[in-house]
Amino acid sequence: MNGLSLRDPQVLGALAAASLCLGGVVAYYALRKRPSEEELEKLRREELVQSGRIIDGTVIDISDLGPQESGRPDGMRLILYKYQVAGVVYECSQDVTLLQEHVNIYDCRLGFPCSVRYNPHRPVNSIIVAENWSGLRNTANSIPIRRPPRKPRVPARYL
Template sequence: MHVFDGREPRLIGGVAAGALVVLGICWWFIRRLRPSADELERRRCESISMNGRITDGYLVDARSLDGEESLSPTPEVLFYSYRLAGVTYNCAQDVSRLPERVRGFRLDQAVQVRYDPRNPGNSILVSESWSGLWLRQSSTEPKEQQHHD
């Protein structure tokens, strides 16, 4: 019963190659199922927008992803602050994938912040389905759409 006793090197090589192919396919399948960082962030924001509590806060700053001040009407990062139970939270949210949700923001404006009650530092200003920003009225937008909830 010694199949691999050295008499059949091609058989050993074939089995080893087959095992490597099966392992490679398994690795690729597992890797493909793992969500990307963008998908994880989207899921986090949606979870907070659906299950989070709302508190008042205010916009502190707007910057680009490289840290430069942003005068753009659609910044990439918004910095905001809010206070809960005597603790002040200073947070930032990457909003670069949601430019239509932040167009028309104003610094030092009051905002609504959604946060996770189990982890109050885990918060958002905007998501794909919710916005706590009071946006400036554009000439083409009806007044009742000025604030997104």
């Protein structure tokens, strides 16, 4: 009967190849560059801009926290908003500290409508501002209504 022996060169080669593969996988996970929190947040915003659904919401409040309150050296700027999906009201906030060149929180009009992009499979995952998209509006009407000028009425000529 043939048994497996550790002295067999084929068994030693297979064990060496398996341990080499396992070592490579461990080295990859140990040495790979992990994305920072800012990179993960940017990827989340990009995904929502590409595949998120848009719904109407309302800007509730803004919050500008200093370094002491937020625990961050640059502080934290938040926009608080709410929206409703399938009868459930969600109240969320978005940290827009890294988006200062795209949005000024002091220009936000509280109580005004906004557009919210959300993940339909997880509605709590939402944004109102990204690098290349903004759901903030300047007026209560998102699309200004422009009526064509009226032509003066000319009385019909009777023959």
